[in-house]
């Protein structure tokens with residue numbers, strides 16, 4: 099078996115692992131590179147290894163795992179894309195939005211002339227995304243299907259609606275069993291059940307987003323209540339850039355609980371300003387049985403929340419003077435409607451920008467957290483005088499201790515463990531923890547490396 103690490107090998111984005119085994123070429127994840135420009139530029143390069151792919155498997159719908167599918171299809175891939183049923187549904191929401199953003203970016207660059215190229219082209223279009231979506235083949239977790247002579251199975255790992263680890267077994271009695279963790283969720287998550295234990299693998303590819311950190315014990319609800327109270331007292335609004343899928347629903351759940359408990363004044367309006375988050379919220383409510391939240395609570399998730407659907411409504415909201423709580427995407431402020439709010443709110447000290455979840459290096463979210471005094475929005479430098487805070491404890495990723503606890507379920511050490519999907523320090527810290535605490539052979543592959551196992 100050969101593994102080509104074509105993404106998420108020196109960072110957290112662009113997850114793509116090509117497995118070459120028993121005459122088949124199977125791509126695990128087909129993610130978009132985000133964050134650092136150096137990484138984003140990889141989206142425009144078509145790796146020759148991907149010229150002939152027999153099947154694709156997607157661990158979950160987050161764009162860093164699925165967002166390059168339309169580009170692969172644009173380059174001629176016509177085969178099956180296997181994913182859990184909920185991932186297929188979420189991918190529809192995420193990929194169409196991603197294509198829309200790609201088209202918008204190209205249009206804006208052309209209009210304002212801030213592309214270095216003569217004419218900016220989108221990475222892919224909505225019709226490429228539609229085509230990719232038509233190639234999705236749902237596979238229920240726990241069920242098995244064949245890819246060529248390989249057996250494929252998915253098992254839930256918390257993290258995000260539909261998120262699964264991928265189990266791929268080579269043919270024959272001595273065939274290797276490969277497990278790819280995808281992104282592993284927390285043992286106690288607001289929305290998702292804990293990741294299902296996995297007992298056996300010969301080859302393991304494991305994520306390490308938080309491989310060098312333990313999440314603080316801090317109660318996110320308390321902190322959220324504090325931030326909202328403080329901001330409203332000085333006449334400001336709270337802007338929460340949030341991933342439309344997963345994080346936005348977790349924040350709504352927290353806000354509803356705080357409102358019910360009287361910790362947030364119920365008169366402060368809550369706006370959900372993201373068509374994608376609105377759609378994803380409907381999906382979460384429909385799949386409530388996959389969640390760790392009582393169905394009744396999920397049904398009431400949007401009670402009293404104002405859903406902002408049109409761009410005009412969003413622009414009006416950005417100009418409003420009244421204290422409000424605004425949840426808008428994207429979560430790292432890399433694009434989407436949140437930029438309009440950020441542009442309006444960042445210069446004013448009465449407001450707060452509350453970032454929730456991982457902020458990849460190079461993103462506006464990471465720059466805000468680093469305390470940069472001005473950030474570029476729509477080609478223009480915008481001063482940052484608003485309070486910038488981070489809400490810890492709502493991460494969808496297992497931390498170092500939780501990852502190790504999940505790995506301890508394995509009955510025997512895998513022959514080889516590859517640590518991926520982390521910033522270099524995170525991956526290396528998890529690698530040494532796996533070696534020292536579990537005694538397993540583990541290593542961090544390099545980008546574009548091909549490993550033979």
Ligand SMILES: [Zn+2]
Nearest residue numbers: 158160258281
């Ligand atoms: Zn993810």
